[in-house]
Amino acid sequence: MATAEKHSYADLGPLMQRLTGDEKHDWSSASTLDVLWVLYDRVIGPDDRFLLSKGHGPVAYYAVLAAKGFIPKDALDGFGGFASMLGYHPDRNLVPGVEISSGSLGHGLPLAVGVALNGRRTFVLVGDGELDEGSNWEAVQWAGRTIGLENLTCIVVDNHTATYGWPSGIEARFALEGWDAVRVDGRDHDALEAELSYQGGRPRCVVADIRR
């Protein structure tokens, strides 16, 4: 579903300001904003799928969905309310355009593997902290070195909040499991577009580096 009203990246800030109440996840949300915008504005086609695994802090996600006409902008004002379709963690059964319900970490990447098995170009967004969850690594291992799921792209928004960090780097761990892994400036839209659009013969890991 596309909106007749055209929005730009500059419109996202005001849209996000309409979503109040989950301020503790402001950074979690803000760090995904540029990746989400580039995906929806430049990369994802109608036959592609995008799964937001990092359901914590969905304010930026909802703002992008509103900007792209998936949900009415007025819905943003009721964020977290009893009658609202927009919870602090997205529900695919309530929100048009949301492919999976998320919030509990470590679920989106395994789901994305299942979707990608159908041959569909599939993107999934996880966080650097979320990678603590072992379920991610079951998917990384199998999709990478076992079956080489080349139509799958995992975007890791590295906002440097994982308590114990990732010594030697996130991309090195994906590469070890057979992924084509790169790190990119998470605010550089042209660089994000280029890396997210690239498709080689292996699953792709794009680490979007974000700092406050």
Add this chain to the structure above:
Amino acid sequence: MSMRDRFYRSAAAALQDDDRVAVVLAEIGVSQMPKHPRLYNVGIREQLMIGVTAGLALEGYRAVAHSYTPFLIERPYEQIKLDLGHNDLGAVLVSTGASYDASTSGRTHQAPADVALVSALPGWTIDVPGHPNELERAFAQALTGDNRVYIRMSEESNTARADGMRLSVIRSGSEGAPLVLAVGPTLSPTLEATTDLDVSVAYLSRVRPFDAEGLAKAVTGTDVVLVEPYLAGTSSAEVARALADRPHRLLALGVQNAELRRYGTGQDHRAAHGLDATGIRSSLEEFLVPSGH
């Protein structure tokens, strides 16, 4: 042929005959099934098994996941709750091992609380076939739908198939006689235990949704005995709800909530939990005395 062998045969045939079907395994069962493009072995990764199953369901497949009971239900329980349930996706989960089929393996390979766990999640159909023929029927029916189905296979089997998709009375006692409701493979020992007793014996293999209407109709007295091949009392609340309009007494037999720390055979475990004919008879005699039956 065992339920498990029937399942592998049926699943392989379904992969051949129905483009909608996909099967996801985590090593268990791989050597028993022929290779197929939609047969995925994710290795020993059970969380991934359910996640991939849900992802395939998102793409419109009728996805089937299979493993031993604790590895299919207990380890990836959150994936079952969220990836399938919260996303409102359908799939077919088929377990092997039941409560104590893996008797020599000990507690790690036993999951008598599986039906209670799946029952605690909304929207699941749960089938506990008591005979290999019933397993084939339940699996075939599950493949035709889009809902969430859990099928619990067992090495235990009744001597003959029965129709338990809805509650059916197998043997009728006198008006007002106690009703003994046997679930899945407990039917044969229940019939043996009650041969000379004035009780009615009913059978159920589909335990969720629970056939409350059938139970309410079948109970003509006050005493009900529930015999389940998994955690004792799993369906007690369902019985209470079905009989809320009348005074009644309920004895819920099943696997005890205890660590036996014993190996041996499945028959040993069945006896230890009081689920063989001798144990069921003993429990019935103790329970039924106060009511005069």
